[in-house]
Structures are given as C-alpha cells and as structure tokens.
Amino acid sequence: MIDGTAHADQRNALDDAGPGPRSGCPVLPARGPVRPLGLAHATITGGFWGSRQDVNATATLAHCESWMERVGWLANFDRVAEGSTAPDRPGWSFSDSEVYKLIEALCWEAGRSGDAAAETAIKRLTARVARAQDSDGYLNTCFGHDRQPPRYSDMEMGHELYNTGHLLQAATARLRTVGEDDLVKVARRAADHVCRTFGADGVPAICGHPEIEVGLAEFGRALGVDRYVEQARLFLERRGHGTLRDVPLGRGYFQDDLPIRQAGVWRGHAVRALYLTAAAVDVAVDRADDELLTAVQRQWRRSVARRTFITGGMGSRHQDEGFGEDWELPPDRAYCETCAGVASMMVSWRLFLATGDTRYTDLIERTLFNVIATSPSSDGKAFFYANPLHQRVPGPPTDETQVSPRAEAGTRAPWFDVSCCPTNVARTLASLAGYLATTDGDSLQIHQYAPSTIRADLPGGRQVAVRVETDYPTSGSIRVHVTGDAAQPWTLALRVPAWAAGARLVEGGRTRPVEPGMVTVRRAFRAGDVVRLDLPMQPRFTWPDRRIDAVRGCVAVERGPEVLCVESLDLPHPDLLHALEIDPSVPPSGHTDGARVRGRLVAHPDNDWPYAATPTAGDPVDGGGDAGWFEVPLRQYHSWARRGPTGMRIWLPTAHREPATGQKTPAR
Amino acid sequence: MIDGTAHADQRNALDDAGPGPRSGCPVLPARGPVRPLGLAHATITGGFWGSRQDVNATATLAHCESWMERVGWLANFDRVAEGSTAPDRPGWSFSDSEVYKLIEALCWEAGRSGDAAAETAIKRLTARVARAQDSDGYLNTCFGHDRQPPRYSDMEMGHELYNTGHLLQAATARLRTVGEDDLVKVARRAADHVCRTFGADGVPAICGHPEIEVGLAEFGRALGVDRYVEQARLFLERRGHGTLRDVPLGRGYFQDDLPIRQAGVWRGHAVRALYLTAAAVDVAVDRADDELLTAVQRQWRRSVARRTFITGGMGSRHQDEGFGEDWELPPDRAYCETCAGVASMMVSWRLFLATGDTRYTDLIERTLFNVIATSPSSDGKAFFYANPLHQRVPGPPTDETQVSPRAEAGTRAPWFDVSCCPTNVARTLASLAGYLATTDGDSLQIHQYAPSTIRADLPGGRQVAVRVETDYPTSGSIRVHVTGDAAQPWTLALRVPAWAAGARLVEGGRTRPVEPGMVTVRRAFRAGDVVRLDLPMQPRFTWPDRRIDAVRGCVAVERGPEVLCVESLDLPHPDLLHALEIDPSVPPSGHTDGARVRGRLVAHPDNDWPYAATPTAGDPVDGGGDAGWFEVPLRQYHSWARRGPTGMRIWLPTAHREPATGQKTPAR
Known part of the structure; x- marks a missing residue:
C-alpha cells in the first residue's frame, strides 16, 4: 500500500513533472504525490x-x-x-x-x-x-x-x-x-x-x-x-x-449549516455535498491547505463507513435526495442517485491524487460497477435515476416515448423531468480512461482494470507503455504486457482491491500471494514481459455491520467488484420474493455472470395484524428440492431489470431460528 | 365477538332507534347495527x-x-x-x-x-x-x-x-x-x-x-x-x-389513480387516503352501498395487515407523507403523522358503527394510546407532527418561541409551518367520550376504558346507566358499576382487546376466562351491581411478521394497550443506543409505567467499510452485570422525549448468533 504521507515531501519535485495541459485528464491538480494519465495516455480498447x-x-x-x-x-x-x-x-x-x-x-x-x-x-x-x-x-x-x-x-x-x-x-x-x-x-x-x-x-x-x-x-x-x-x-x-435563507429541509440540505472545515460527515442533498467536496479537494491541494484536506478526508471516512451502501451508492432518503443519519441505510428506499455516484467518483479520484491511498480507488471501482454501470440500459437509451437495493414490486414497463416525472420507478426511463443522470453517465463514460492509471515518480500505477493501452512519461524523459489484456470482471486474470524495452528499472504498480483476499501475482515465472493495496514489480522491463494479477472471483458472502438496522439478519453476495442480486423473475414463484430466505452455511457457487446460493421460499400466513406474541413461522414452498431448498440464481446488480420489470433484492434474509421466548439464548 | 353480518338484517329496525341529533356524537350514520353514544350520554371523569x-x-x-x-x-x-x-x-x-x-x-x-x-x-x-x-x-x-x-x-x-x-x-x-x-x-x-x-x-x-x-x-x-x-x-x-392533473409524486398521491371501489389498499398521502375513506364509509352506509363498504373493508384489512406500524401509526414515507409498499415499515423513517392517527380513528370508528367488528375498536385503542397520546407535550403546548419509532440522534431542545419549519425533529414543537396536528389532537380529545360506548338493541357496549359515566336509552324507553372505575392502563382492572335498577334484562358488553390473552371477567361472585372480542353479561341489573374485567398487564414481547424487512431480528415490548420503548437517556451510556441488544429468553418484568428487559451494550469496531466477509463481532460494554448484561428500563412510547431530547427505539435487536459461513444452520 502506498503511504500518502511519504509522498508529501515529493510534492515540490513533482510539480513540474505532470502531464501536459491537453493530455485529456478529467482532473489535473497543481500538485500531488501521484500524477494522472489522461485520455492521451490511456485508452480502453x-x-x-x-x-x-x-x-x-x-x-x-x-x-x-x-x-x-x-x-x-x-x-x-x-x-x-x-x-x-x-x-x-x-x-x-x-x-x-x-x-x-x-x-x-x-x-x-x-x-x-x-x-x-x-x-x-x-x-x-x-x-x-x-x-x-x-x-x-x-x-x-x-x-x-x-x-x-x-x-x-x-x-x-x-x-x-x-x-x-x-x-x-x-x-x-x-x-x-x-x-x-x-x-x-x-x-x-x-x-x-x-x-x-x-x-x-x-x-x-x-x-x-x-x-x-x-x-x-x-x-x-x-x-x-x-x-x-x-x-x-x-x-x-x-x-x-x-x-442562504433557511428552507423547509433545513440549511444542511445545501451544506450551509456548517463551514466545511468544521463538518465531520456528509449530510443533506448528496450530489450537492459531493460536488462541494470535490471543489474543496481542488482548492485544498492547489493552496496546500492541509487543514481543509484533512477535514475532507475525515468526512469521507465517516461517510463511507456509516452512510454508504454496499453498492457504493450514497443518499438514503428520497425526501431530500440526501444522506441519512449514521447507519440509516434502507435497501428499499435507498436513493443512491446515479449523479451521486458520479460525484462520489469525482471526490474519491481527487482524494486519491492528493494522497495515493487505495481506499479511494477501491471505492471508485465499487461505484463504477454498481452505480454508474447500473444506470443505463443495454442500448444506452434509458436510465435509472435512483438505484435502490431492493424492489418489492416490479416497476412498469419502460415507455420509450415518455418523460418520466419521477426519479424512481423500478425500470429505466428514456428521460426525466429532472434529467441530470443521463448526461452525467455520458460524461463519465466518455472520460473513463482518465481514471485508469497514474504515475508516481518512476512508477506506472494501474487502478482500474480493462482491456487498454497505457503509456506514460516517467522522469528523465523515459517513456513506458503497456497493454492490459483481461476480460475482467468475467474472470479475475489481468495480464499487463510491457510493450517497450527500458534501459533502466521502473516500477509497475497494480491495485489489489480490498475485497481480493487471496490475490496472486505471477511474474518472471513466479507466483506469489499479494495483499490488498498496491503491489509493485520493479525492474528494467523488456518488451513482451508480462505481469499477471489473478484476483479471486469466487462469489462470496458479505455481512453488514450490525448497526445497519435495515439489513439485520441478512447477507449479500458479491463476486469480484460486482454486487449480486436476486431478481424475482428468476424464482420459481416470482410473486414470492418476500418469502426468500437463504442458507448461509453453504457458500455461494460461482458463475461468470453471477452465483447460486442455497435458499428456499417460506410462505407466511396472512394475519390481520402483523405483530404477534411469537415469531411467525412459515411453510416452505415447494422449490423442487429437499424441504423446499433449491439453488437460487443471482446476477450482477448492474444488470437488474434489463430483462424487464422485476422485483429485486441484494440483501437476502438468512434462515435461522429466532430465539423463542422462554428458551435459552446461545452464548455468543 | 359480534358478527357484523348477523346485524345486517337488523338495520332497518335500528334506523329509528338512534340517538338524537344533539346528543354529541362525533359520527352519526343514518343506519348501522350499532348506535353511538355521544357526549350527552358518555363523560370521561x-x-x-x-x-x-x-x-x-x-x-x-x-x-x-x-x-x-x-x-x-x-x-x-x-x-x-x-x-x-x-x-x-x-x-x-x-x-x-x-x-x-x-x-x-x-x-x-x-x-x-x-x-x-x-x-x-x-x-x-x-x-x-x-x-x-x-x-x-x-x-x-x-x-x-x-x-x-x-x-x-x-x-x-x-x-x-x-x-x-x-x-x-x-x-x-x-x-x-x-x-x-x-x-x-x-x-x-x-x-x-x-x-x-x-x-x-x-x-x-x-x-x-x-x-x-x-x-x-x-x-x-x-x-x-x-x-x-x-x-x-x-x-x-x-x-x-x-x-386531477398529474404531479411529480403521481396521482396515487391524492388517490386519483384508481376509483375507490377498485382499490385494494391505501396508498399515497396517508391523511388524504384516510379522510377520503371516512367519507366513503359515510356514503356507503347512508346509501346502503354494500359494494363500496366491502371495498373499504378490504382496503382497511390489507393496509392494517401490511402497512401499519405497531403503534397504529400510518405513513411510511416522509417524501409524500404517505403509505409505502406492503411490508415497508421502517421504524427510523416512520412518518406516522399525528393527523393520520386521527384520520385512522375516523375510518375505524365508522367501520365499527357499520359492522360491529371489534378489530376496528382494537385499532382505535392502539392508535389512541400510541399516536394521539404521543403527540402533545404534558403541558399541551407542544406537539409531535411525525411519530417515528426510532430516533438515532436526540433532537434539539424544544424552542417554545419558534415555529418549526419541519415535521420531524425528535422533539415536540409549539407550532409548525404546516400546523395541522395540534388542532387535530384538540378536536379528537375534546370529543373523545363519543368513542367510548355504543348500543346494540338492548345491549350497552363499552369499547374504550376510562373513568367515566355512561347512560343509554335502550329500546322500549328503558334507560340504563353505569359508572366505570379504573386506572387503566396503569392497571388492567375495569369495574363497571350499574347505577340504576332495571325491571327487565339488558346486556352489558365489554370489549376484550385482541392483545388481552388471559383476560378474566368477574361478576356475580364468579370469575371466568374471556376471549378477545365482546364479552357479554345479560341480566336485570340492580343498582350497585359490579362487573369487573381484568386485563393482563404483564409486559410482553411482540414479534414482527418476518416480511417486515426493516425490523428483522428485533422484538418489541408492549404492556396492555401501550407500546414501550427504550430511551437512550436511560442507558448507562446514552451514546450507545445503537449498541443495545436484548435477551428475548428472559420475559420482560413489569412496572406500572413500563417494563425491564435483560440487555447489554455491544460495542462494534469502527471499520472503514461497514460490510465484511464475516459477521461483525462486538465487545460487551460494562453494564454492571454479568458479561455486560443489565436490566434495561422501558417506558411508554407516548411519553418519549418528555424528559428532554433523547434517542429512542421501540424495536430492539435480539442477541443471537448469526450463522457463521461454513457452519451448519439449525433446522427450523
């Protein structure tokens, strides 16, 4: 892992070694430990x-x-x-x-x-x-x-x-x-x-x-x-x-409640909070204002730890399109506006450029695959505005001829009364190559993995170039081909995502385990050299912090950088999504575009009053297997509702006994 | 239990036996199986x-x-x-x-x-x-x-x-x-x-x-x-x-999406939906429009079974002050507008008068004690507008001099920009005696229990009168004193709430168990006769339907008609409300104004990312007892925040092990 503080002393030395003004960088700070490579240097192929x-x-x-x-x-x-x-x-x-x-x-x-x-x-x-x-x-x-x-x-x-x-x-x-x-x-x-x-x-x-x-x-x-x-x-x-004058939603809505240096967390309207924060990083970096930069890092840390959905989505409330309190992360009413995902990337990329800390590029990957990629339809002509993590009732079919008056519908819409998201997705996708790679001294750093060509000008007038071959995230194999000889050693640095426990690096005929953070290979590379990073793509269970009340007793499934979900149209009884419970003792099995878990549908009686003296028991619905158990297919969340309106959920209730009253609870 | 259908044939006979036009009835249908007693006949003492x-x-x-x-x-x-x-x-x-x-x-x-x-x-x-x-x-x-x-x-x-x-x-x-x-x-x-x-x-x-x-x-x-x-x-x-013209929230917001006869459930703005429904019952009854009455009963049933909070509160969304989908009942973002509680009473009272079904009077009791009673401060000069079931962060102190621009604050406010709730509470409290009792033929029926005097004119010119003595809900003992001799037999009917399993009736020297519904005593009562209903007031655990995602893994505590809650200011560490978990194997112990349960505070590590490969484990915080366990006090929900700003929660997470991955889940 790159230590951001170690680079602070290098800032002055790097000021003049940056990329040129027309190198196609989406963000180009006046200084910083790492320097971005723009569209002139990186191409997604x-x-x-x-x-x-x-x-x-x-x-x-x-x-x-x-x-x-x-x-x-x-x-x-x-x-x-x-x-x-x-x-x-x-x-x-x-x-x-x-x-x-x-x-x-x-x-x-x-x-x-x-x-x-x-x-x-x-x-x-x-x-x-x-x-x-x-x-x-x-x-x-x-x-x-x-x-x-x-x-x-x-x-x-x-x-x-x-x-x-x-x-x-x-x-x-x-x-x-x-x-x-x-x-x-x-x-x-x-x-x-x-x-x-x-x-x-x-x-x-x-x-x-x-x-x-x-x-x-x-x-x-x-x-x-x-x-x-x-x-x-x-x-x-x-x-x-x-x-500003007060408004019914309060001045926190537009971040006029507290000076940004004093705030401890993001609050109010999410896109407003994040656009403001992006600017704060720009000003802090260019003015060498460490107090301001530290304040923003503190806000990022608490907001990501307590106010961010597993998708990277931000915004817990529809009412103000805003952040909620700490731990207020309801999957069904998650707003997770697509634009907030774009804005979150803007903030995290700036913070990465200011610190070199891979926590920021990790969040960018998560947001790209689970917010930005989720919004547009396959044909690029319809969009999600809000990106909830749970859809109880399938939305209406997309009407390609109508402006949607609403941000939420459960289906993508061609245009909205408030149509900020389509153009925000468009500008992000068009500039995406600018977020792939950076340089740090004589290191070429790769952060996001896609088939691509990347070249960089290292100090001393040296040019290096690589070609990345991968079908990531279908598989986790990323092959970096060096495409030019080098007289002197330089460093190739690859981000190992935080989720990638068990990742391995293959280079020079050797395979070694690597830890999340940045893994580096330093040598005088020759054209044709290949460095391979193997990321573990077995689907995995992910558990929520117990303070997130809204998903207590649930587990999610992720595969690589992708969050998976169950769509009701994949169930034997599509109207029983609410009856699904899964067995977390059986690890998910893998697929290239999803996973399967052991689950069953447990139908609950329809009582007149939904609160009772004993926990409700249900009857397993026939799913074809033993006691109702069957293999539940999961797909990438970003592809949900692409096959038509459907119910959907990311957080899956686990099957376990509620401790019955009068029965001894097992010790923890 | 009175069977509503059994009374249908009596309607014509009852048309002329109703109370007079100036008898102080809040609602006075042209017909119906039971006839209300107004302020002229019932007085809360x-x-x-x-x-x-x-x-x-x-x-x-x-x-x-x-x-x-x-x-x-x-x-x-x-x-x-x-x-x-x-x-x-x-x-x-x-x-x-x-x-x-x-x-x-x-x-x-x-x-x-x-x-x-x-x-x-x-x-x-x-x-x-x-x-x-x-x-x-x-x-x-x-x-x-x-x-x-x-x-x-x-x-x-x-x-x-x-x-x-x-x-x-x-x-x-x-x-x-x-x-x-x-x-x-x-x-x-x-x-x-x-x-x-x-x-x-x-x-x-x-x-x-x-x-x-x-x-x-x-x-x-x-x-x-x-x-x-x-x-x-x-x-x-x-x-x-x-x-009406479409609005951003959709025509469902003001119930212009579907004719009321066709709707299956309440949706959109809760107060709008309920005021409309109250009128529908009035019209259905006066026009003998059974189709309309049946439609409303169907909507009530599904909405109460799937869209109503344990408090009786209605309205799951702040965005439109509205109902959510079935099972969308988030405690922290529960809107439960006070006015929706008033409107719900208006609907249920009308449906009771139209059917004699105690499900409606049960819901009225729940709403009275947990929504209507919650709104005003002790001095009657500040009010809750929204009534959430979970407050993570204490609200600001009440400012008695300022209009609150917001419906939600965690503390009562003296007045609001939208100040519908104070006057709605006022008109409901002033007319409350009109909801206590009805007559049905020669039965005097008592539905809500308060110290009161009630007299009724029964068919044949007979007058009967009772005095109710009780400190309900402090205790569950309700003594009905007959205050006049009767030459002929008449029936005293008392509502036994649905929650009151184990209730007993004491009369004529005999004690007998009675079931929820209406219990009746028929005889030629003499002045001084006493009928006593004993309702069980031991606090009890109440479990949610498992389809209510937002409170999975939690249990509530109720005592009589009152929902109880934990206030953070009663915890040894008031900032650790989010760390509370309780042991549901130990039944709650009783108090006249609340209860105690066995619980502990389990502090969780502050990770940078709140989702992990294994369930988070926490460390019990010293609570003075064994392994952190201590007696957690609960109070009536309606009294919350009366001692000042505080965190609060009704639904309490239960302590149990998440099934660890790779470990066999116990069979259900």
Whole structure:
C-alpha cells in the first residue's frame, strides 16, 4: 500500500513533472504525490467498459441531444438569443446544465475517439449557447431577461451558478483535449462575470447547489488563471454560515449549516455535498491547505463507513435526495442517485491524487460497477435515476416515448423531468480512461482494470507503455504486457482491491500471494514481459455491520467488484420474493455472470395484524428440492431489470431460528 | 365477538332507534347495527384521558388560537373582510382549515363541559370567519379576492374544498351539541355554494386533498339535508379517473389513480387516503352501498395487515407523507403523522358503527394510546407532527418561541409551518367520550376504558346507566358499576382487546376466562351491581411478521394497550443506543409505567467499510452485570422525549448468533 504521507515531501519535485495541459485528464491538480494519465495516455480498447463507451458514443450522446431538443431545453437558448423569453419556459431552472454536461461528454468523446460527429455536435451546440450569452458574460435561460425573474434573485433554488459551473467543466474538457475554442471563450466570459459579481468586493452570496466551485477551480487550472481558483475558494469559505435563507429541509440540505472545515460527515442533498467536496479537494491541494484536506478526508471516512451502501451508492432518503443519519441505510428506499455516484467518483479520484491511498480507488471501482454501470440500459437509451437495493414490486414497463416525472420507478426511463443522470453517465463514460492509471515518480500505477493501452512519461524523459489484456470482471486474470524495452528499472504498480483476499501475482515465472493495496514489480522491463494479477472471483458472502438496522439478519453476495442480486423473475414463484430466505452455511457457487446460493421460499400466513406474541413461522414452498431448498440464481446488480420489470433484492434474509421466548439464548 | 353480518338484517329496525341529533356524537350514520353514544350520554371523569382532556381544555385550545393570531392566519379572514388581500398572505393555502379545526375542538369542548370560555371563543372566531364570506357563500382567504389567484384555479394543491370540509365538520360539531347558530349558517351557505359549483350539472372537479366529502356527508346528516350527502357521493365517484392533473409524486398521491371501489389498499398521502375513506364509509352506509363498504373493508384489512406500524401509526414515507409498499415499515423513517392517527380513528370508528367488528375498536385503542397520546407535550403546548419509532440522534431542545419549519425533529414543537396536528389532537380529545360506548338493541357496549359515566336509552324507553372505575392502563382492572335498577334484562358488553390473552371477567361472585372480542353479561341489573374485567398487564414481547424487512431480528415490548420503548437517556451510556441488544429468553418484568428487559451494550469496531466477509463481532460494554448484561428500563412510547431530547427505539435487536459461513444452520 502506498503511504500518502511519504509522498508529501515529493510534492515540490513533482510539480513540474505532470502531464501536459491537453493530455485529456478529467482532473489535473497543481500538485500531488501521484500524477494522472489522461485520455492521451490511456485508452480502453474493449471489454466491460469498452462496450459501454461504444454504446455511449453511438447511442447515448445523440439520445440526450434529441431529448433536449424535444423537450425544449435547447430552444431555451434560442429564445434568449431572439429576445422571445417568457415567464414560463420548458424545464427546471437547471436544464441549461444538461446541455453543458452533454457538451462536456461530447468533448471527452471527441478527445477519446476523434469522432467527427461529436466534434460537429460540439460546434453546433456551442453556437446555440453562445448566442444566448449577454454582453457582460451572464449566460442563463431562466433569469435576467424579458419577463423573467431578475438575475440572482433566488440563490437558494435558482441554480444560476450551478449551471455556470457545468459550463466551465465542459470548457475544461475542451481545454484538456483540444485547447481554446469558442466554447472556452464563452466560458471565460461567464467566469469573468461570476468573479466580477461575486468576488471579494462583490455580492457575498453562494449558490444553493454547489458546482460553480469545482467548475471554477478546474477551469482556472486548465487555463492557468488563478483568479478562478481563488473565486472557488471564496465560495467555499462563504458557505456554512447561514449565507442562504433557511428552507423547509433545513440549511444542511445545501451544506450551509456548517463551514466545511468544521463538518465531520456528509449530510443533506448528496450530489450537492459531493460536488462541494470535490471543489474543496481542488482548492485544498492547489493552496496546500492541509487543514481543509484533512477535514475532507475525515468526512469521507465517516461517510463511507456509516452512510454508504454496499453498492457504493450514497443518499438514503428520497425526501431530500440526501444522506441519512449514521447507519440509516434502507435497501428499499435507498436513493443512491446515479449523479451521486458520479460525484462520489469525482471526490474519491481527487482524494486519491492528493494522497495515493487505495481506499479511494477501491471505492471508485465499487461505484463504477454498481452505480454508474447500473444506470443505463443495454442500448444506452434509458436510465435509472435512483438505484435502490431492493424492489418489492416490479416497476412498469419502460415507455420509450415518455418523460418520466419521477426519479424512481423500478425500470429505466428514456428521460426525466429532472434529467441530470443521463448526461452525467455520458460524461463519465466518455472520460473513463482518465481514471485508469497514474504515475508516481518512476512508477506506472494501474487502478482500474480493462482491456487498454497505457503509456506514460516517467522522469528523465523515459517513456513506458503497456497493454492490459483481461476480460475482467468475467474472470479475475489481468495480464499487463510491457510493450517497450527500458534501459533502466521502473516500477509497475497494480491495485489489489480490498475485497481480493487471496490475490496472486505471477511474474518472471513466479507466483506469489499479494495483499490488498498496491503491489509493485520493479525492474528494467523488456518488451513482451508480462505481469499477471489473478484476483479471486469466487462469489462470496458479505455481512453488514450490525448497526445497519435495515439489513439485520441478512447477507449479500458479491463476486469480484460486482454486487449480486436476486431478481424475482428468476424464482420459481416470482410473486414470492418476500418469502426468500437463504442458507448461509453453504457458500455461494460461482458463475461468470453471477452465483447460486442455497435458499428456499417460506410462505407466511396472512394475519390481520402483523405483530404477534411469537415469531411467525412459515411453510416452505415447494422449490423442487429437499424441504423446499433449491439453488437460487443471482446476477450482477448492474444488470437488474434489463430483462424487464422485476422485483429485486441484494440483501437476502438468512434462515435461522429466532430465539423463542422462554428458551435459552446461545452464548455468543 | 359480534358478527357484523348477523346485524345486517337488523338495520332497518335500528334506523329509528338512534340517538338524537344533539346528543354529541362525533359520527352519526343514518343506519348501522350499532348506535353511538355521544357526549350527552358518555363523560370521561378522570384518569389517563381525563387529564389529557383537562390539559386540552385549559391549555391547548388557547395555545392554538394564540399561535394562529401570532402567525397571521386569523388576520387572513380580516383582510378578506376588509378588502385588503394581497398576493402573499401568511400561511399555506390550508391555514383556514386550522381555524375551523380549532372551532370544531371548541364546539366539542363547549358541548362536553359547557365551558364559557370555549363558548365565547366560538362566537369570537365565528364572527371573524363570517365577515370573510363572499355573498355567494364562497369562503377562502387565499383565492378569489383582490390580487389573489382565481377561485378553484389550483384544484390539485389549492385546498379550497379541503378548507370548506373542515368548516362543515366544525358546524356539524355545533349542530350535534347546540344546534343552529351563526357558524352553521356560514357553513350552510358554503355548502350550498359547493353544491351549486360542483354539483351534477356543475364543474366535474375534485379537490386534491379529500375532506370536503366527509364534511358534506356529516353536515348533511346533521341537518337532514340529503343534497349534501349526495354531493359527497359525487366527489367520491369522480375521484380515481385522472380527474386531477398529474404531479411529480403521481396521482396515487391524492388517490386519483384508481376509483375507490377498485382499490385494494391505501396508498399515497396517508391523511388524504384516510379522510377520503371516512367519507366513503359515510356514503356507503347512508346509501346502503354494500359494494363500496366491502371495498373499504378490504382496503382497511390489507393496509392494517401490511402497512401499519405497531403503534397504529400510518405513513411510511416522509417524501409524500404517505403509505409505502406492503411490508415497508421502517421504524427510523416512520412518518406516522399525528393527523393520520386521527384520520385512522375516523375510518375505524365508522367501520365499527357499520359492522360491529371489534378489530376496528382494537385499532382505535392502539392508535389512541400510541399516536394521539404521543403527540402533545404534558403541558399541551407542544406537539409531535411525525411519530417515528426510532430516533438515532436526540433532537434539539424544544424552542417554545419558534415555529418549526419541519415535521420531524425528535422533539415536540409549539407550532409548525404546516400546523395541522395540534388542532387535530384538540378536536379528537375534546370529543373523545363519543368513542367510548355504543348500543346494540338492548345491549350497552363499552369499547374504550376510562373513568367515566355512561347512560343509554335502550329500546322500549328503558334507560340504563353505569359508572366505570379504573386506572387503566396503569392497571388492567375495569369495574363497571350499574347505577340504576332495571325491571327487565339488558346486556352489558365489554370489549376484550385482541392483545388481552388471559383476560378474566368477574361478576356475580364468579370469575371466568374471556376471549378477545365482546364479552357479554345479560341480566336485570340492580343498582350497585359490579362487573369487573381484568386485563393482563404483564409486559410482553411482540414479534414482527418476518416480511417486515426493516425490523428483522428485533422484538418489541408492549404492556396492555401501550407500546414501550427504550430511551437512550436511560442507558448507562446514552451514546450507545445503537449498541443495545436484548435477551428475548428472559420475559420482560413489569412496572406500572413500563417494563425491564435483560440487555447489554455491544460495542462494534469502527471499520472503514461497514460490510465484511464475516459477521461483525462486538465487545460487551460494562453494564454492571454479568458479561455486560443489565436490566434495561422501558417506558411508554407516548411519553418519549418528555424528559428532554433523547434517542429512542421501540424495536430492539435480539442477541443471537448469526450463522457463521461454513457452519451448519439449525433446522427450523
């Protein structure tokens, strides 16, 4: 395991050894112990994520543009340009941000693949957006024009700066892949307007939905304009002092209850909390603000330990799309918004780059396979917004023609009234190669495993390159082929996930067990050298902390990085998902796309009142085997409901006797 | 147990034997197997509910009026009268209804006690309300006047007819206790306006929040004006056909998704669902509509069996203040709005009057002791809005000077932005004697036990009277003293609650065991005769149906009709409520105000990730006893947080071994 503190002294030495400004990095801190490799250096060539990138490129991007045209969110820009605004316009006040997130996704896609259609779409959309920009740089289709509310008249819920933040992230993607263009010019004018309006001498306000902070910080980095980073810092420091008006959900909803340096845990709206935290890491790193960085690490640690679902999903409450209390992790009402998964990745990647700690890249893998991969349908044209861990009643069939008014339905929807998730998935998939690998001195570090090519510039002008071959996570065999000779030794470092007890490394004809963390091989590699990491892919039981009340008496099954689930349509009686109990004394047996466990359906009597003087007993339903026991198939959670509406559960009740009243409880 | 069907044939015979129009009945159906006794015939003279009625009369009623003055909801009526309305006014669109519910509470109070202050307040408030009524009978302070939105321009969320419904309920209370007065005149004009506007030839609309239906039905009954009952029927039949526009929470939110005759279960906003159902029973009974009555009974049965908390509380979701799916009953996020408890009583009392089935009066008792009694503080000046079954983190201290913007806080609040619950508690407590007893032929039936006097007019002009002496639920001994001689035999019938296994009846020198249901004693009673019912008050464990995922592996403790709970401030380590586990092999020991169980605190390690390959083991914290075991005190749930902010839980995790992987599970 890399020790983050050991690298603190190296920071200055690394400052000038980083990747170039147009190397396609989704995040590029001014300093840090490890340096990211962007799309210019890492390419996913196939496999689990390659096919998802293909679907994203060939279906999702056009799907998003076409829906935004259809529902009028693109035309909102035209109306501003043409002076035909009205009190009512299509879409919520944050619909502009969807256009910007789509542009960002297109920028990464064009950078990744050089796709001409993506390039054309960027220009087409940029032109429409640019025409709506006011002469002073203000750009918003909901406020500030004829018959609209005045600019910045609803800081709590108006989302104006939130929208601008996404514009800056889109422009950053452009800068990191292509360089200055019209989009960047529009973004510059918008950022300058924000700095003039809300700078140290300006209005001391903040936006109810954080995002401008991370947009400014990264845009400032990408342009080398420190004023933008400074404005991000100002917004961060202003927050948490009751700067916004109170709302029925309380100021914790938008993290204005406590200064971020003082907070001990994430609370309130999950996406808000996480976008804010991402910006805090950016500012902390670039300003060498160790107090702030430590505060964020503390919040991450408690929030991940006590407020995060086994899928990596965050957000326990529908009411405010927010975190709950510690240990409040209900599988059925888990919100786990797809966007919160994206935002969690943004935070963890930044913290990894700031510390080199594999806890962060472990959580990224979990979130990728169990939140990000879960949202889109196979064809990339329908999405989950919320990602619950338990669906009691199958949802309605997906209607490909209708906007879903609701975040939750049990089936994927083509578009939503609040349609933040599709474009967030799109920008994440298009930029995914940027999360695969880093360098640390003369080490090449690989964090996420996919068929890929990775090259890196190590100190001293040395170039190294590898090709990763794997069908992970179908199997756990990851073969890293070195594709060039090296005169001097360098280090290949591979992440061994925390779940991978029993992993082995095969290199130079030797096999050795390796522990979770980073495993390293150092030598003067020759072209053709292969280092193989074998991760154990036998499905395994996973038990919850006993303080998580909502899943007491249950166990989950995981296989590699994937959480598995039971779908009711795989049961002999699909209407009896609620009657399933499994035998945890028989370990799960393995499949490449799931597992099987020993279980049975125990039907319970339908009493008039569901509380009784003795524990309810049930009768096993015939499942074809002994006393009702049968082999229960489990599949990857990310594939649930792909075969149609179904009930589903990740946490499976275990069969055991409740201690009967009057009977001696066994000692623990 | 009374068999509801056996009474169907008696309906016609009973039609003319009912109580008089001014006998103070909260509900007075045109027909039914049993006939209610109102405030004119039943009086609570002390004890648990008597003291709560006193606090209600001496503190809560004035508290409500003073807060409504302070927050401007009363002045809203003055502004309409004076023509000084404005686009913004204090309060939500339903704040008028709070004034009406207060008037209703005052009417019952004046009827119950003849209190002169209540009588004065009724006149004072009625005068202010009356001045705001438009010449055509329309009465609303939020719509239809200068610079306000037009009348009935927001049927989904405008609450205009909802407000009117509460006005009619207030006037009904007046009619049932005093008779015609200015309040009734105002209500008549309002009801006539509604019938003209929304009648069979009028606008075929409905109100997003049901209430006008039950208001019209009961007002029509009280006045003998069938047109009002018919209008209630029209509103009921119009609902469920997508009559209202869709909302983000879906049409199920306001029960416009399915016609009530077709629905199988309650869903959506709980108070809406229950007010609607109350009206459906009224219409079904008065119109002898057995199909509708059967539909409601079916909905009650499934909703109580699968969507109701052990407290009787209803509403599993904060998001929509609504019911969840079957078995979705999370203790920590239980909403259990106080108003839903009131509404549940309204439904169950109507169903009891329509069927004579004690399942309904059993649920009323449970709801009274564990929802209605839980809401108000001891001094009657602060209230719970939501009634969760588990509070992880103590709430803030009650601030007696501030309106709470939120329904949930873990402490009682003096007033709320949405302050429906205080006045709902007030009207229920003031009219509570009306739920104690009924007659059925020549039977006097007693359903709820409190120190009280009850007299009844039996067929044939016979009058009977009893005095009930009890300190129930402190003890389970209920002594019914007959206070007059009878020439002919009559029947005294007493409800034996479903929880009361082992109950005994003592009469005529004999003691006999009695089963849950109605136990009867028939004879020509003499003055001084005593019938004693002894209900078993030993605290008892209660186990949940195994399909309630959220409380798997837990047990609750009840004593008599009261659900008990652990408060963290009673633990040796108040911060370790989450570490409590109890030994269900040792039955709870009894106290008059609670119980004790054997338990211990098991501290769990703070891991970075709360999911692991083996079940977490913990270390017992020193509790003073053997291996950490100690006597854990439990108190009545309705008294929780009365000693200050505290954690709390009703469902207690049981100590038992999780079956370890590789270990044989015991056969069931």
